Amino acid sequence: MLNHKNGKTKQEKATNEFNQIVVGNSLSKDAWRRLRKNKMAVISVILVSIYILLAVTAPILPIYPYDEIVIDHQDLPPSLTKTAGELMRDKELAKMYAQAWRQGRLVVDEATNEMLEDWVSRSKVNKVWDYLLPEGNRQLESGTFTWNASEQRSIDSREKRIANEIQISIEKMWLKDEQGKLSDVKHLETDEIVALYAKLLGVQANLLVDQYTYEIEMQLLKKIKAESTGLTDDEYNMMLRDQLDSMSTKNYDALVKENIYEKIASTIKDMAMEQLGTEASQAETTYPLNEKVAVTEYLTASVKATKMHDRRYYLGTDSLGRDMLSRIIYGGQVSIAIGFIGTLTSVLIGVVLGSLAGYLGGKIDYFIMRVVDIMYGLPYMLLVIIAMAIFGRNILNLFFALAIISWLTISRMVRGQIMSLKNQEFVEAARSMGASTPRIIFKHLVPNSLSVIIVFSTLRIPSFIMTESFLSFLGLGVQAPYASWGSLVGESVGGMTLYPWRLFFPAIVMTVFLFAMNFLGDGLRDAFDPQSKNQL
Amino acid sequence: MPEHNNSKQPLLTVTDLKQHFPIETGFIFKKQIGAVRAVDGISFSVYPGETLGIVGESGCGKSTTVRSIAQLYKPTSGSVWFNGLDLVNAPQDKLLIARKEMQMIFQDPYASLNPRMTVRQIISEPLTIYSNRNMLDPPMGKQEIEGEVEELMERVGLNRLFKNRYPHEFSGGQRQRIGIARALALNPKIILADEPVSALDVSIQSQILNLLSELQKERGLTYLFIAHDLAVIEYISTRVAVMYLGKIVELSASGELYHNPLHPYTKALLSAAPIPDPEIERKRKRIILSGDVPSPNKVHKGCYFYERCPNRMDHCATNIPPMKKISDNHEVACWLYQ
Numbered sequence: 091m092l093n094h095k096n097g098k099t100k101q102e103k104a105t106n107e108f109n110q111i112v113v114g115n116s117l118s119k120d121a122w123r124r125l126r127k128n129k130m131a132v133i134s135v136i137l138v139s140i141y142i143l144l145a146v147t148a149p150i151l152p153i154y155p156y157d158e159i160v161i162d163h164q165d166l167p168p169s170l171t172k173t174a175g176e177l178m179r180d181k182e183l184a185k186m187y188a189q190a191w192r193q194g195r196l197v198v199d200e201a202t203n204e205m206l207e208d209w210v211s212r213s214k215v216n217k218v219w220d221y222l223l224p225e226g227n228r229q230l231e232s233g234t235f236t237w238n239a240s241e242q243r244s245i246d247s248r249e250k251r252i253a254n255e256i257q258i259s260i261e262k263m264w265l266k267d268e269q270g271k272l273s274d275v276k277h278l279e280t281d282e283i284v285a286l287y288a289k290l291l292g293v294q295a296n297l298l299v300d301q302y303t304y305e306i307e308m309q310l311l312k313k314i315k316a317e318s319t320g321l322t323d324d325e326y327n328m329m330l331r332d333q334l335d336s337m338s339t340k341n342y343d344a345l346v347k348e349n350i351y352e353k354i355a356s357t358i359k360d361m362a363m364e365q366l367g368t369e370a371s372q373a374e375t376t377y378p379l380n381e382k383v384a385v386t387e388y389l390t391a392s393v394k395a396t397k398m399h400d401r402r403y404y405l406g407t408d409s410l411g412r413d414m415l416s417r418i419i420y421g422g423q424v425s426i427a428i429g430f431i432g433t434l435t436s437v438l439i440g441v442v443l444g445s446l447a448g449y450l451g452g453k454i455d456y457f458i459m460r461v462v463d464i465m466y467g468l469p470y471m472l473l474v475i476i477a478m479a480i481f482g483r484n485i486l487n488l489f490f491a492l493a494i495i496s497w498l499t500i501s502r503m504v505r506g507q508i509m510s511l512k513n514q515e516f517v518e519a520a521r522s523m524g525a526s527t528p529r530i531i532f533k534h535l536v537p538n539s540l541s542v543i544i545v546f547s548t549l550r551i552p553s554f555i556m557t558e559s560f561l562s563f564l565g566l567g568v569q570a571p572y573a574s575w576g577s578l579v580g581e582s583v584g585g586m587t588l589y590p591w592r593l594f595f596p597a598i599v600m601t602v603f604l605f606a607m608n609f610l611g612d613g614l615r616d617a618f619d620p621q622s623k624n625q626l
Numbered sequence: 627m628p629e630h631n632n633s634k635q636p637l638l639t640v641t642d643l644k645q646h647f648p649i650e651t652g653f654i655f656k657k658q659i660g661a662v663r664a665v666d667g668i669s670f671s672v673y674p675g676e677t678l679g680i681v682g683e684s685g686c687g688k689s690t691t692v693r694s695i696a697q698l699y700k701p702t703s704g705s706v707w708f709n710g711l712d713l714v715n716a717p718q719d720k721l722l723i724a725r726k727e728m729q730m731i732f733q734d735p736y737a738s739l740n741p742r743m744t745v746r747q748i749i750s751e752p753l754t755i756y757s758n759r760n761m762l763d764p765p766m767g768k769q770e771i772e773g774e775v776e777e778l779m780e781r782v783g784l785n786r787l788f789k790n791r792y793p794h795e796f797s798g799g800q801r802q803r804i805g806i807a808r809a810l811a812l813n814p815k816i817i818l819a820d821e822p823v824s825a826l827d828v829s830i831q832s833q834i835l836n837l838l839s840e841l842q843k844e845r846g847l848t849y850l851f852i853a854h855d856l857a858v859i860e861y862i863s864t865r866v867a868v869m870y871l872g873k874i875v876e877l878s879a880s881g882e883l884y885h886n887p888l889h890p891y892t893k894a895l896l897s898a899a900p901i902p903d904p905e906i907e908r909k910r911k912r913i914i915l916s917g918d919v920p921s922p923n924k925v926h927k928g929c930y931f932y933e934r935c936p937n938r939m940d941h942c943a944t945n946i947p948p949m950k951k952i953s954d955n956h957e958v959a960c961w962l963y964q
Contacts, residue, residue: 116744515733522696523752538740
């Protein structure tokens with residue numbers, strides 16, 4: 091009977107007097123419809139989604155590693171058309187022309203000379219470079235200026251490097267046995283891999299034992315020192331002994347294998363580099379290269395090689411030759427994660443404590459609110475800085491430090507909301523039907539204050555990102571080689587006049603995101619509270 | 627009008643119930659400087675199958691009485707005996723069992739339904755709560771609860787296809803029906819109705835009242851019914867209690883009260899109700915009380931009605947009148963009848 095009835099319900103639709111189908115319309119659905127009418131909010135949603143998408147997919151995007159240092163490519167300006175080699179050539183040539191001008195070999199007319207001197211005195215060296223590069227090239231062509239021998243030599247050697255230098259990475263290695271069957275080196279047994287390395291070097295396998303034992307111990311010791319600070323060397327050594335004794339043979343073997351594997355990989359890389367180096371000069375291979383190469387008669391490796399100076403840096407490079415584009419994307423990962431995770435933790439703590447204080451009232455309310463008052467009294471930044479100093483500077487601690495002090499405002503706000511809701515009749519109804527306190531709080535009170543919570547958290551995310559940026563700017567935030575928008579801006583302030591792109595791009599990216607978040611927050615507020623007239 | 631049988635066991639007995647809300651002052655160390663005496667010592671019994679109406683002007687403690695009985699507020703003193711259990715001092719688990727038999731209907735159909743829940747969730751909530759605690763007899767599964775919700779919706783006159791809609795999509799009368807369905811879900815013995823029709827249009831009021839009396843006949847429900855509309859109370863109640871300033875001044879069978887009011891306050895109250903016949907209305911003499919209702923913060927030595935009573939005597943100023951049985955079904959607290 092009951093089942094029959096339920097079965098029928100599924101086909102039936104609620105209709106109104108005009109026979110139109112009526113669907114239930116929740117308040118949040120209503121708010122979503124209003125949000126979609128707000129153009130700025132929709133643009134913001136799209137922007138924020140793009141940012142999040144880029145940050146999440148960063149590892150699979152075709153960008154250079156964010157922490158790869160290429161010393162030759164320091165401070166290259168952004169360019170959509172020129173390769174790194176060309177930019178590097180321009181940069182070096184400009185510097186050499188400037189030097190020649192200083193030495194009086196590159197002659198310009200009186201007025202220009204004065205202008206250049208003026209730029210130098212106002213430390214606008216980049217303008218001098220920009221002016222002298224086309225001027226020098228023109229004079230070189232017309233024959234009024236020539237390089238001296240040593241300059242010509244360095245130019246030639248650089249040209250050769252630009253043409254030939256390649257970058258290699260070894261993806262995978264296979265060992266070829268007598269039958270010609272290939273087996274992945276990574277899946278070999280520990281003793282086999284050690285034997286392979288010995289064969290590669292042409293030494294006895296047992297000679298290697300001392301070396302890798304020492305290296306593994308050093309590695310472990312370093313880890314122990316990082317984990318616990320302030321002990322003597324003897325204590326560290328004792329901890330190392332303990333760890334080695336308690337380690338199973340299998341785990342130790344795994345460490346040995348890892349150590350040797352990396353060594354084999356780097357040896358193979360060197361050998362492959364040598365082979366390709368000669369080939370490159372013969373211009374036989376085309377780049378980028380991605381193929382299996384038989385490095386020795388028993389080892390085959392899948393080699394990825396690109397011409398180092400064919401790279402393109404659309405947003406320029408930083409002072410260590412790292413790609414700004416990939417650093418901004420990876421920096422966004424950290425900044426956005428701090429914004430979202432920080433807000434999430436603070437909202438969780440704030441909602442739980444605020445709703446408990448608001449609903450239970452009395453002594454509990456008094457206690458929680460006095461804690462909040464006291465923490466409000468302490469300077470916010472100081473607390474974060476102290477927390478960072480005590481617990482060490484890593485990203486997790488940054489999350490933690492920001493979260494423990496940022497739940498205050500939201501807990502107060504939620505408490506106020508809950509207090510105004512708890513005397514509503516629907517809460518009394520829930521109590522009269524025996525609902526437990528957690529049920530009343532989380533099923534009745536929190537859902538009804540959700541709109542306020544959502545709006546507040548959205549507006550909170552930019553402030554988290556700002557705080558993180560500020561801390562990173564001060565040097566207390568994320569540590570190299572990791573980047574965040576704040577640390578990128580902080581690092582680049584020093585070279586602001588000479589390399590403005592290093593400051594400009596992270597700053598603009600961050601500003602756009604913060605704007606979008608703020609517009610989204612305002613849009614949400616208007617959507618959830620249609621009566622409010624405080625639209626932007 | 628069925629006369630109640632005195633030999634029957636009462637379902638609900640309230641004895642000397644007091645609900646005082648403290649007035650506190652002080653910044654850190656709170657000091658009590660007085661109390662709002664919302665309910666100040668009332669006693670009555672409710673018998674199975676009857677409807678006890680409580681009537682009185684705004685602020686006289688009607689709603690507080692009901693909430694104290696339902697243990698939404700912890701009463702200051704007194705006892706509430708229900709099903710052989712004193713609710714005031716009952717442990718939490720016993721109270722839960724009692725609550726299953728005692729449900730409430732609220733005054734404001736706009737505030738008494740959670741705006742974030744669908745009608746289905748609202749009506750099934752009591753069932754879900756008791757089902758989660760394994761206190762339903764017989765136990766119900768999700769499917770059975772669903773079926774029960776649909777049945778309840780149809781019983782109170784709502785289309786069951788509207789179960790996925792939200793309260794703000796309904797009119798006041800429909801919302802009150804949702805509230806009634808929710809109160810019926812656990813199949814209670816007594817329903818405490820806190821002015822269930824006062825927020826509705828007159829035409830809707832009669833529909834809801836008819837629904838309530840139909841349900842009473844069908845399910846043998848007992849009502850404790852609050853209203854400040856005398857006509858509503860006359861229609862639905864078997865017995866009526868008149869409250870003034872946290873005390874019951876007169877308690878009587880419904881017909882008896884309307885034809886033969888004894889207490890001066892009841893007389894004034896009845897004379898204030900308009901009669902829908904202009905001829906009689908014009909001839910009628912109204913008793914107009916002087917002064918305002920005194921503050922409920924005050925401690926009274928004498929009759930609570932002394933300041934405004936047209937028949938006051940010196941004796942009334944210093945002595946609180948006890949409830950006196952005048953006839954089988956009529957009690958009054960006034961020195962005129964002692």
